[in-house]
Amino acid sequence: MKNFSTKAVVAICALGMSFNSFAGNKDRTGQAGAPEMLINPWARSTGLFGLGTANAGGLEAMKLNIAGLAQDSATEIGISHGIYLSGSSISINDVGIAQKMGEAGVIGMNIMSMGFGDIPVTDYFNPEGYGTYHPQFLNISLGYAKQFSSHINAGVDATYVSEQINNISALGLAFGAGIQYVTGKRDNFHFGIALRNLGTNMRFTGTGFSINGDQPQSSPSYAVTQTYPSDKFEMPTYLNIGVAYDIFLDENHLADKDATPKHRLTALGSFTSNSFNNDYLGLGAEYGFKNLFMLRLAYRYENGIGSSATTTTMFTGIAAGATVQSRINGKGPMFAFDYSYRPTQRPANGVHMISLRLTR
Secondary structure, three states, rough: HHHHHHHHHHHHHHHHHHOOOOOOOOHHHHEEEEHHHHHHOOOOHHHOOOOOOOOOOOOHHOOOHHHHHHHHOOEEEEEOOOOOOOOOOOOEEEEEEEEEEEHHHHEEEEEEEOOOOEOOOOOOOOOOOEEOOOOEEEEEEEEEEEOOOOOEEEEEEEEEEEEEEEEEEEEEEEEEEEEEEEOOOOOOEEEEEEEEEOOOOOOOEEEEEEEEEEEEOOOOOEEEEEEOOOOOOOOOOOEEEEEEEEEEOOOOHHOOOOOOOOOOEEEEEEEEEOOOOOOOOEEEEEEEEEEEEEEEEEEEOOOOOOEEEEEEEEOOOEEEEEEEEEEEOOOOOEEEEEEEEEOEEOOOOOOOOOOOEEEE
C-alpha cells in the first residue's frame, strides 16, 4: 500500500506541474504541418478521446503510448475505417499487426491512409474546374516495446510521413517514446507518459511550384521556367501524461477472493501539452463486463471550446464508444468489434470510427 500511495502522489504531482502551461503555446499555434499525425484511427481508444496513455494496450498503443504495445497477447491483427465529417468524402483507413518475439519484446507495424475524394482542379482561366485530383496522406509506423518487469513497459516507434497533393509532395520522419507503470492489488493503478511526433522538418516540393513564362526584357523574348520554393514546417509534437484506476465493482462479493471480478469501472485522466495547439485536459470512464462488453464515455477540454466564437477545434469535446468481443469457438482467438463517435460543432457531421481486431 505504501508503494501504491507513493506512485499515486508522483502521478498527481506530474499532472499538476503540467497544468501550469495549460493554455498551450499561443505564439506557435497553427505553425505545424502533418495534422494527420494527431489522428487516432482506432475506435476502441477514440471512444475515450485518446485518454488511454496510462493503460492503452496492443495496436492502439501505437497511436497513444507505444509502451502499451507490450501489454497484449502474442499476436494481434486489426483493421479500422473512419468516416471523418460524414458527407465530406474524407475517409481514414488503417491496418496494423503486432507480434510478440518471446522475451525480446513486441514489434508492431501500423499503416494509416487518408483520402479526400475528388477535388476539382481550377485556375484563373477555368474557375469552374477542369478534371479532378486526389490528395493522399500516408503514415507507416514501426514500433517496439518491452515489458521490463511486471510493473513497467517501455517502447519506441518511428513513423514515415508522406503527403501528396497532385504534383506536390512532402516527406518526413517522426519518432515517439513512452513508458507505462502499473501497480496495486490487482494491477489496477496505471500511469503513463508518452512523447510523440518528434521528427524532421517537412517541405512541399514538386513541379506544382513551377510555372512557364516569357522573359520580356530580352530581345527576342524566350520562355523560362520559374520555381517558387515553399517554406518548411515542423511536426505536431506533443507530450501526454495520463493516469487510470480500475474499480472492480463486485470484488467484495466474490466467494473466491482469487476469482476474476465480472464488473469493472475504469476512471481515466489525461493532460496533453501541445507544441502548436491548445493543450488538452480530459476525463473519462469505461465500464467492462467479463471482458466481453465495454462502454466508454469521455470529455476533452481545451481553451475556448465552449464558445463558437473562440473555439479552435471542430469537436464538442464529447466522445463515446463500445466494444463487443468474444473468443471464436469458446477457446480460439479473441475477435472484437469496436465503435466510437465524436460529435462536431462546425460542421455538425461527427466522426465515426469502426475497428475489427483479432488477438491470440
